[in-house]
Amino acid sequence: MVLRADPQVDPAGGGTEDMKVHDVVVIGGGPAGSCAATLLARSGHPVLVLERERFPRFHVGESLLPYNTEIFDELGLGPKLAAAGFPVKRGAQFHLGNGAKGTSFVFRNGRFTRHGEAYQVERSRFDEILLRHAAECGAEVREGVAVESVATDADGVTVRTSDGETHRGRFLVDASGRGNLTGNQEGVKVMNPKLRKVAVFAHFEGVQLDPGTKGGDTVIVRQERHWFWLIPLRVDEGGSGRVSVGVVMDRDDFAASGETGEALLGRLVAESPPVAERLRSARRESAVHVTSDFSYRNTRFWSPRCVRVGDAAGFIDPIFSSGVFLAMFSARAATRAVRDSIRAGDDGAAAFAVYETRIRSALSIYQEMVDGFYTQPFMELFLEPRAKLDLAAAVNAVLAGELEGGWKLRWRMWLFFRLVRLQARFPLVPRFSLAPAA
Numbered sequence: 001m002v003l004r005a006d007p008q009v010d011p012a013g014g015g016t017e018d019m020k021v022h023d024v025v026v027i028g029g030g031p032a033g034s035c036a037a038t039l040l041a042r043s044g045h046p047v048l049v050l051e052r053e054r055f056p057r058f059h060v061g062e063s064l065l066p067y068n069t070e071i072f073d074e075l076g077l078g079p080k081l082a083a084a085g086f087p088v089k090r091g092a093q094f095h096l097g098n099g100a101k102g103t104s105f106v107f108r109n110g111r112f113t114r115h116g117e118a119y120q121v122e123r124s125r126f127d128e129i130l131l132r133h134a135a136e137c138g139a140e141v142r143e144g145v146a147v148e149s150v151a152t153d154a155d156g157v158t159v160r161t162s163d164g165e166t167h168r169g170r171f172l173v174d175a176s177g178r179g180n181l182t183g184n185q186e187g188v189k190v191m192n193p194k195l196r197k198v199a200v201f202a203h204f205e206g207v208q209l210d211p212g213t214k215g216g217d218t219v220i221v222r223q224e225r226h227w228f229w230l231i232p233l234r235v236d237e238g239g240s241g242r243v244s245v246g247v248v249m250d251r252d253d254f255a256a257s258g259e260t261g262e263a264l265l266g267r268l269v270a271e272s273p274p275v276a277e278r279l280r281s282a283r284r285e286s287a288v289h290v291t292s293d294f295s296y297r298n299t300r301f302w303s304p305r306c307v308r309v310g311d312a313a314g315f316i317d318p319i320f321s322s323g324v325f326l327a328m329f330s331a332r333a334a335t336r337a338v339r340d341s342i343r344a345g346d347d348g349a350a351a352f353a354v355y356e357t358r359i360r361s362a363l364s365i366y367q368e369m370v371d372g373f374y375t376q377p378f379m380e381l382f383l384e385p386r387a388k389l390d391l392a393a394a395v396n397a398v399l400a401g402e403l404e405g406g407w408k409l410r411w412r413m414w415l416f417f418r419l420v421r422l423q424a425r426f427p428l429v430p431r432f433s434l435a436p437a438a
Contacts, residue, residue, distance in 0.1 A: 022048045022140075024338060025159050025169035027147050027182075029055065032310030032327035033175030034130035038075045039335040041138035045342070048167055049139050050159065052146035052179075055131055059123035060201060060289065062244050063089065063218050063231045063321035066107050066115035067401025071328045076137070080129055086119040087216040087235045092321075092399060094383060097223040097272045098437040103383045104217070110396030112405050120216055122233045122242075150182055152305045154347070170305070171338050171348060175331065177311040183298040194371070195295035195317055198254040200261045201246030203233065203286040208240050208278045215239070218321060221274050222379060224434040225253060228268075228275050229318065245269070245279065248318065251292055261290040271436075294318075301359060302352035307334045314363055317370040325401050326366070330359045362403045368417060369398065376434065377423035381416070384429040391416050 024040050026033045029051030040047045066089075072078050095102035108116030119126075135141045146162040150172065157172040174182045183189045209215040209232055219230040226249035234242040247268050257264055265288055269275050297314030301307065310327030337351035344351075372378030385392035394412035397405055422428055 019166065019168045021156065022046045022167070022169045023342060024048075024171045024173055025050065025157060025167055026139075026173045026175055027150075027159070028175035028177055028179075028310075028312070029131045029134075029141065029143065030059070030127055030175060030177055030310065030327070031130055031324050032177075032312070032331040033173070034127070034134045035071065035075060035328045035331040036173045036175060036309060036335050037134040037139040037141070038130075038137045039332060040338065041134065042076075043335075043339060045339070047139045048169065049131070049134060049141045050145050050147055050161060050167070051131070051141065051143045052162075054143045055128040056124035057127075058286070058289075059127060060199070060244070060246070060291070061318065061321075061323045062121050062123055062233060063229075063324075064118040064121060065321060065325040065399075065401035066113065066118045067403075068118060068325050068328060069115045071332055074332070075133065077130070077133055080133065081119060081126075084125060084129060086121045086126070087232045087241075089118040089120050089216045089218060090116065090213050092218040092220065093214070094220045094222065095274055096383070096432070096434065097221050097228075097274060098433070098435065099274065100432050100437075101383045103385055104214070105385075105396050105399055107396065107400045110400060111390055111393040112397040112402060112409055113393075113400045114402065115400060118400075120218070120232050147176070147181060150185060150306070152303065157305050170342065172306040173331070173334060173338065174306060174308045174312045175310050175327075178294065178315065180296075180298070180308075180312050182303070182306055183308060183312060186300070186303060188299045189296055190299055191293060192295040192297070192316075195374075196251040196293060197248050197295060197317070198251050198290065198292040199246055199248045199294065199318065200254075200265045200288060200290050201229075201244060202265065202284050202288045203242060204245050204279060204282040205242050205285045206240050206282040207232075207243035207245070208281070209235060209243070211239060215241075219278075220319065221272060222434065223268075223272060224436065225249060226268065227319070228272060230275070230278065240281070242285070243278075243282075245275070246318070254292070260288075262288040273437075297363065301356040302348065304347040304349055307337060307348065307352050307355060309334045313359060316363065316366050317373075319370055319373050320366060320399060322366045322401070326362060329362060329401075329403070333358055365398060365403060365413070372417065372420055375420075375424075376431075378420045379434075380429055380431055381420055381423050389415065391419075
C-alpha cells in the first residue's frame with residue numbers, strides 16, 4: 001500500500017509548513033521522466049526531478065521508433081538530437097538463424113506510417129541530452145538522489161530521499177523504470193509467467209554492417225530457442241561500427257547452461273552463423289550485462305495524486321524496440337492528465353483513469369505482437385509479408401509506433417492475428433523449421 005501521512009508532518013518527523021511545494025515531483029530522469037518534466041516545465045509548472053544515478057550512465061534499450069519523432073518535436077529536442085550524430089534507423093530486418101528465410105520492413109514504405117525514420121542511440125548520451133534539456137526548460141533536476149519513501153494524502157505527495165531531505169508535490173509522476181517504486185510499494189506488480197526471459201548483452205566495436213541505408217537497421221536473428229538483437233550505435237565509413245549485441249532466452253535455459261553471461265554470449269554467437277559472420281572481426285568494448293524477468297505489468301497505473309509511466313507502468317519485451325517509445329508516449333499522456341487535474345483542482349482520479357485505458361490499449365497492441373513472435377505460425381506469416389489487403393502495411397505501421405491509426409489499422413491487425421491462428425492449423429504460407437541447419 002502507499003503510505004498515508006498527515007499533510008503537515010513528513011515521514012522523518014519534521015514539519016512541512018515551510019517546505020517548497022512543487023506542482024509535480026518526478027521520480028526518475030530517464031526518457032519517461034525527462035519527457036514528463038520537460039512538458040510540465042514548458043507549461044509553467046514547478047517540477048522537481050529526482051534521479052538516483054548520475055548521468056551519463058549505461059543503459060540498454062538503444063533502438064527508437066519513428067513515432068518518437070513527433071514527441072521530440074513537441075519537446076523541442078529535434079535540433080539537439082540531429083546534432084548528436086546518432087545513426088538513422090530506416091527499417092528493421094528479421095532473419096532465421098539457419099539462413100532459411102528473412103525479411104525487411106522499411107518504415108517509409110508503409111502506407112499507414114506517418115513517420116519513416118528513427119534514431120539508434122547510445123543511451124548514456126541520449127538520456128543525458130534529454131535530462132539536460134529538461135533542466136534547460138526549467139525543471140529542477142537532482143541527480144544521485146534515491147527516493148526512499150512516498151506518502152500521499154488528500155492534498156499531495158510527500159517524498160523522502162536518500163540524502164535525508166523531504167520534498168512535497170501536488171502530484172507525483174513515477175518514472176522509476178524497472179525499479180517500479182510505487183508499484184512495488186502498493187503491491188500491484190505482476191510478472192508475466194509466459195515471458196520469464198533473460199537478456200545477455202554487450203557493446204562491440206568493428207561489427208560488420210549492411211551497406212547503404214540499411215547500415216542503421218536493427219537486425220533480429222531468430223534461433224530455435226533464443227533470438228539475437230544487433231543495434232548499430234555508430235556507423236563508420238568502412239562499413240562497420242559500434243553495435244549493441246544481445247541474446248534473449250528462457251530463464252530456465254540460461255540457468256541450465258551453468259555458464260556466465262560472458263561465456264554464454266560468446267558461445268551462442270559462435271553457434272549462430274548470421275551473427276558470427278557480422279562479428280568475425282569485432283571486439284567487445286563493454287562489460288557483459290545480464291538482466292532477467294523483465295516482462296511485467298502493474299494491475300493499476302495510478303493511485304490518487306500518483307501516476308506511473310514507462311517501465312514503472314509495465315514492460316513487455318525488447319523484441320520490437322518499443323520500450324523508449326512507450327515510455328515517452330505514456331509520459332506525454334500522463335502529463336496531459338496531470339495538467340487537467342491541476343486545473344480541475346482534484347486528485348487526478350478521473351483523468352488518470354482515462355490515461356490508464358489509453359496506455360493499456362497501447363501496451364496490448366505490442367503484447368499481442370510479442371506473444372506471437374515466440375510462436376512459429378506467427379513467424380511463418382511475419383516473414384512472408386503480402387501486399388493483399390495492406391496487411392503488411394498495417395504491421396509496418398505498428399512496428400514504426402502507430403498506435404492511433406483508427407479503424408483502418410485495427411481491422412487489419414485483427415485479421416492478421418486471425419490468420420496467424422489459421423496458420424497454426426492450415427499452411428496459408430509455407431512452413432519452415434527453426435532448427436539449426438544440418
